[in-house]
Amino acid sequence: MDKEVIIEKINDFLIDEFEVEGENISPEANLKETLELDSLDFVDLVVAVESNFGVKLIGEDFINVVTLQNFYDLIENKIKSL
Known part of the structure; x- marks a missing residue:
């Protein structure tokens, strides 16, 4: 799966499932703060990633994830390591 498809899928479920405004979605x-995701949203995000990409995430995976670009990179690396 190429990076553009990963980004598109992530953006789609952020808008559809987390009600993030499309204009707030950018790599930075x-x-x-910007997307207003709280700790409960992160749990739901783990479930969404598993169902959309077939990869499992654990708490430690999010240590260096601050921006949406960090999250894109995390998912891309997880998929590549399958």
């Missing part, structure tokens, strides 16, 4: 967007 801070997940907590």
